[in-house]
Amino acid sequence: MAPQNDEQSPRRIAIPPRAGVGLKPEHYRTILDTNPDIGFFEVHAENYMGAGGLPHRYLSRIRDNFPLSLHGVGLSIGADRSLDRDHLKRLSELIERYQPGLFSEHLAWSTHDTAYFDDLLPVPYTAETLSRVVSHIDEVxxxxxxxxxxxxxxxxxxxxxxxxxxxxxxxxxxxRTGCGLLLDVNNVHVAATNQQWDPIRYIDEYPLPHVQEIHLAGYTREADEKGRTLLIDTHDRPVDEIVWGLYGHTITRLGPQPTLIEWDAKIPTWTELKAEAERAEAIMFAIGRKEQSRARFG
Known part of the structure; x- marks a missing residue:
């Protein structure tokens, strides 16, 4: 995919402190026909790395009307191997083409030798891993x-x-890298439940000044071989009430932030997806008004 020249490329538009949703092909026509009041759209970079076709046609039209955030799932930042230079080149060309307000990736790995895995796999938190992740982020x-x-x-x-x-x-x-952070509040709840630690303490101790985007999603509740609760990050249902509560706590600490509703499987109707974004925005603005009132009147 050849990058467009400067006259063709859109200018970068900052993501507003509002709620957005993941852009899905099921909703292309509705979005173009209704021009909804939504903060932004986020797309998975790997879905748009082809040279052209219908996905790019729709994405270009939507990008003309809405801010865009780009979310990668395939760089394999934590892998014990060099970054895939071809993948990084395609990513660079995609960013040049659409000039997203934000670009994010995962603290995970998904490649080994010539194998590519569907899952985003965790890394051990060691000095060796740290050095490797820092080097990869610097390169990106x-x-x-x-x-x-x-x-x-x-x-x-x-x-x-x-x-x-x-x-x-x-x-x-x-x-070490100067990168920013995307705080996935659903991931906090999933990990806290599975490993039995305090999600509120996690959020309070997180490097919050560096957070520039928040993700919310749904999860599946299962049980392990001992019958203990096991949460799976499935992105296939509405945001859980506990996660909404953690989100409210996060916004109280951070203030309004670009907030994405992730729903990547069992795609809902546009009305249902937009309602999740509207709930996030209502929480964001209600807390913002409360904090402003508290600051004004003490």
């Missing part, structure tokens, strides 16, 4: 010529060899 940011946001993972078990806490590991990545 240098190649793209812009800051990347790093998303906290959804995890199910802790690595025995880890020598950093997750928060300290992420904070050190930010310190």
């Amino acid at each position: 940011q240098e190649t793209l010529g812009r800051q990347m946001l790093l998303e906290n993972p959804s995890t199910y078990l802790a690595f025995a060899e880890s020598t950093y806490s997750e928060i300290d590991f992420i904070a050190e990545i930010v310190r």
Whole structure:
């Protein structure tokens, strides 16, 4: 895919502190026909790395009317191997073409030798892993010529060899690379439940000044072999009430932030998806008004 020249490329538009949704082909026509009041759309980069076709035709038209955020799932930032230079080149061309307000990736790995996995796999929090992740993020940011946001993972078990806490590991990545952060509140709840730690404390101790986007999603509740609750990050249903509560706490600490509703499987109707975004925005603005009133009257 050849990048467009400067006259063809749109200018970069900042993502507003509002709620957005993931852009799905099922909703293309509705979005173009109704021009909904929505904060922004986010797309998975790997879905648009082809040279052209119908997806690009729709995305270009939607990008003309709405801010766009780009979310990668295939860079494999945590892999014990070099980054895929072809993949990074295609990503760079896609960013040049659409000039998204934000670009984010995961603290995870999904490649090994010539194998590519469907899952985003966690990394041990060790000095060796830290050095590798920092090197990869430096390479990404240098190649793209812009800051990347790093998303906290959804995890199910802790690595025995880890020598950093997750928060300290992420904070050190930010310190060394200057990357920003995407705080996935659903991932916090999933990991906290699976590993039995306090999600409120996690959010309070997180490097919040570096957070530039928030994700919310649904999860599936299962049980492990001992009958204990196990949450799976499935993105296939509405946001859970507990996650809404954690989101409210996060906004109280952070203030309004671009907030995405992730719904990637069992895609709902546009009305249902938009209602989730409207709920996030209502929480965001209600807390914002409350904090302004508190500051004004003490």
